[in-house]
Every structure is written in structure tokens, then in C-alpha cells.
Amino acid sequence: MNLQNGTIGEKAEAEPSSSNKGGFWSWLKKLVTTRNGDASLKESLEEVIEEFEAEDSSLREEERSIIKNTLAFGDKRVDEIMVPRADIIAVEASTGFEELMQVFRQASTSRLPVYRESLDEVIAMVHIKDVFKAFASREAEDGELPPLKSLHRPILFVPPSMRLMDILVKMQATHIHMALVVDEYGGTDGLVTIEDLVEQIVGDIEDEHDIVAEELLSELPGGRLRADARLTIEELEDLLSLDLLPDEQDDDVDTLGGLVFTLAGSIPHVGEIVEHDNGLRFEIIEGDERRIKTILIHRPKPETMPPNNQAAGGDSGNGD
Template structure:
């Protein structure tokens, strides 16, 4: 080895270094290429497109080629440094210097350039990269088989498919994109909503039975028209005796049209043919992505949510489902529903139906109970149902909660005062 010419060593290292630059440049370009750029490559050069497509569809072989070239250049360079340099410290210094050069100029810079100029690099370097893959195929095949044998001996199936990307992975990428300024806050929030869309159930987004606006089926048409005239809703569940016995859905427009005819004014709305439409009933546990498809295909705008005992839990409208993606939708008749209002003294007036998540986000309070609303949380702490005239208060973790209003045995308004330490 001492008689080996340093020129050949330098030449071998230089060639392998150039090949390393090429494979990392091309690897980054192929990973960054999109469908539109692929179509442009196809229009310009069909053969190049076929090779690029083959590499994209079989990335394992190409990745092995990249790794083999990197290992070869590292190995040969290490051997050369070991044989041509006598002093140990000098060997270490040269090895470290070479690793830095390889990382910066052979890997990092080519990868960044490849991701920025994916189409042009794919057109120029596909042939040489494909040729390298073919030349190294025997080595790649042997190395892969040896690796598979070792994995099998270790009790691992090498052919087992890799785990799919999880929702957490996607959300992490979205948040990172927002932090880096690639995505606007509204865009990131919408994408997050879409990702989490399939995890939510009807009970998570429904209007609770206590907040439902319904029409009694025994009501006369003239009275029903007068009743709904002052409301903003476009559809109303119709019940007989109580809301656990819903017989259908009535449309605001249908009632007003029927009332204008002045034929059935003194009839009960449940007795007027065709006025009350059939209601759709769904369980509380129905996934909203499935519910959305069902309502869309069957042209349903409102569904009645029932619990495991068949009692009415609430209602879900198509608008409720869409709001889970795009956020709150307000029309010209809606007033924005504000759950938390900050007073001048720093305390917060909060509606009892406010979700704990919203309070945690805005007031930076942590709740230890498995409840959904501030009403449920305080009831669990008081350990009893409050009467309408009660105004108790309680301090939990240096946060003072004072009940301001109770309606129908539910806390409707509460005053939250944070301590100076919060």
C-alpha cells in the first residue's frame, strides 16, 4: 500500500465524492418533486419520466445505492488517511476535517439545492443516477439479503409493511409549517380541524337538549307561525308531549307559506299533511365524518341525536359539522356568541355552557376533572345540584368561582377571579 500512488487515491476519492454529491442532489430532488413537475418531465422526455417514476415507486433500491456510495467514500477515505499519514493526532484531525467537508459539501448543500430545483435536476441527473443504481444492483441485492437474514434471525419480519403516518405526525408537520411562516394561522387551524374531523362524535358537536328550540306538534298553525317568527332558526324539531318524543322536523319557510294560505290556521301542525317532515335519528357515538356523508347523500340538514336509552340528547345540523372544519359560521341574523367576557377589574364572566378547553386556552387554568363544561366542573366540586336562587362560591387552586345565575338547576353564569399569582 505504501507504493500506491497518491494520485490514484486522490482520484478515487474525488470520483466517489462527486458521486455522493450527485446521489444526494438527485435524492432530494426526487423527494421534493410534485405531480405537476412530473407531468412537465413527461412532456419533455418520456424515457426520463419512466426512470424517475420507477425510482419514486421503488425508493428502497435507490436509497440503498445512496447509502452504499456514502459508505464507500467514507471507507476508502478512512483507509487512505490511515495509510498515508503517520501521526495519530494528524489522522484524527484529517478524518474530522473530511467528515465536515463531506457533510457540508457532499450532503447538506446538495440536498438543499435538490429540493429547490427538483425538476431541472431530475431531468439532468436521472440517467447517470439510474445507471449507478443498475451497476450497484448486485451489491445492493447481496447487502439486502444479508440484512434480511439477520433480521429474520432476530425474529423480525423484514417484509412487514412500515407503520403509516399518524395523525400526530401530520399535526406536528402542520404546526412546524405555521411556526416557519409557510402556513397562516387560519390555514393551519383548518388543516388541523380536517385531520381531527374523523375523531369527533355527534355528541361532541350537538346542540344539547336543554338548548334546543322545538315546536309542540299540538300547537295551532297560526300560533306556531307567530312563535317562530321571532326566532333565527330555519328548522325546528316537532314533538308531542315532550322532546323525547320527536315526530319530525318542520321548516320555517313551510310554516310561513302554509300560514299565508289561511286555510289551515286553526289546525294543529301535526295534523297538516306534508308540513312536518320525517326526522333522522343518529346515536351519540356516530362519527361526524360518517354522519356528514350520510346527511350529504340523503340531503338531510338536521338530525336528532339520541342516547343509548332512545332519549333525545340534542340535535346536529349540517352547519355544525361544517363549522368543525372552517370555524364559526355567522349569517346576517346571527349574533356572535361570546362565552367569556373580561371585566374592568380583571375578573371574567363566563357562561356555564363554556367548554373547559376554551377556558383553559383563554384563562390558562388547568382543570383536573373529566367534565366538558364549567357547569359540570362546578357541580362536581359542589357535589350537588344547585337551586335557582343559590349563589355559592368556591376557591380551587387559587382561582375563585362565584355562581351568578342558575337556571333550570344548571349554572348559567359564573364569575372567575384569578389570583395575583396566576
């Protein structure tokens, strides 16, 4: 949404006011007149968005999405968006310069946490800009590469319950754009960067240096599905037209990996098959002692499915 160079203003001038009812400029005017002393700005925004969604509005989908995401941003907590501990890529404090450059190359990220002994003792972060500067200086002066310690930058430490707006303000004030999420005992729970925060408003950001992530779900011959354990339950339920969780667990389990862990009662081993009451079978094809990574989903034959699920899965085929 371009608010600069008069984009919105030009659009408003180009369209007569009588025909601009659904336009973004008109939307903003309506917001101003809708708000009153008894309603908060957020409530007013939500009401206006709902009203304009029901109309033939020229407010673009991406504009509505950004506004909605901004409204939701203030209510979200750090632990809802953080990179979980198991997925954190970091370097040990004694890592050599050459190895550090290799980690940056493979991780395709601009910042890395630095730790001593374990991720529960993160002491700093290192930025790829500093690494390249040091490397360029060595090349120019034909000198030695510096130790990792000389490249350390400070890192923030925040609790998992911290609101996203608060951590964003803290990052802006300190100019530190990486935060380690720590629990009440000082252990590492996860990691959040300023890019993670921005993506909550504008959606996924991929620049020219990003490696496009593999799809979390792919269909294989025979109706089987190969799925990343991070696939959300909501996405899988939509695809299969099945309800995979009882109502009392809907708020407790978010991912396919969490579902399989819940069904098994422990972290299943590679090759183990976990069965669901509706006939689905989840085969672990990649993982370790700490987490499930990739799952092969076997869909049952229509005649073997419970009666209430046959219509949804009747064309799915046999997973064996």
C-alpha cells in the same frame, strides 16, 4: 380557500417555481410526492403540515386550519359537537301556526324539532321555508293557516357514538339535515344539524339572519368576571393562568358549569357560592334546577392566594 376559477393555478403560474416553495400549490405537490405505500393519506398530510408550519410558508392560516379540521373531522363523534338537550329549542306537536312563527322568530333558526309531550318523543321537524310558503299561500288565497302536522318533515335519529363523517354521509344521502341524538334507552341526548358539521371544518358560520351570540366572558369592575357556564375550562385557565382541574379530571370536565358542578357535588342554586382550593369563588347568578347558566367569578386578593398561584393572579384585583 377558493379552488374554483383557477385561483390556485393562477397563483402557481404567477410565481416562479424556485420562489414558490411555501405556496399552496407547492404544498399540494409535496403532499403527492411524500405519500408512499406504507403511510396513510392522513399520516402524510399531518407530516407535511407539521413540516410546513416550521417553514416560512405562504400557505394561509385559514387554509392550514381547514386542512387540520378536515383531518380531525373523521375522528370526532356526534356527542362531541351536539347541541345538548338542555339547549334544544323545539315545538310541541299541538303548537298553533301563529305560535310556531313566533318561536322561529325568537330562535333565529331554520329548523325546529317537533315532539309529543316531551323531548324524548320527537316525531318530526319543521322547516321555516315550509312555514313561509304556507303563510304566503294563505295570504294569496285568503284561506286558513294549515295545522303543524301538514308541515312535518322527517328527522334522523343517531347514536352519540356515531362518527361525524358517517352522519354527514347519511345526511347527504337522505337530504335530511337535522338529526336527533338518542341514547340506548331512546331518550334524547342532543341535536346535530348539517351546519354544525360544516362548522367543524370551516369554523363558525353566521349568516345575515343569525343573532350574534353574547360573549361568554366579560370583565366587571373590581376584577370580577361574568361567565357563561358553557365557557370552556381551557379558555378560563388561559385567561387566569391557573390550573383548575387535577390531571385525572382533565378529560371528564370541559366547561365552567361542569367544573362548578363537580366542586359542589350537585347543581347549586342561584345565589350560592362555590369555592375552589386556589381561592376563586364561583357565584351562581342564573340557572334552574337542571343546569347552571351564568356564573360570577370572584378572584382573590394576591395575599390570600396560595403561594404557587400568586404570580399568575397577582394583578387580578379583589372580586368583592
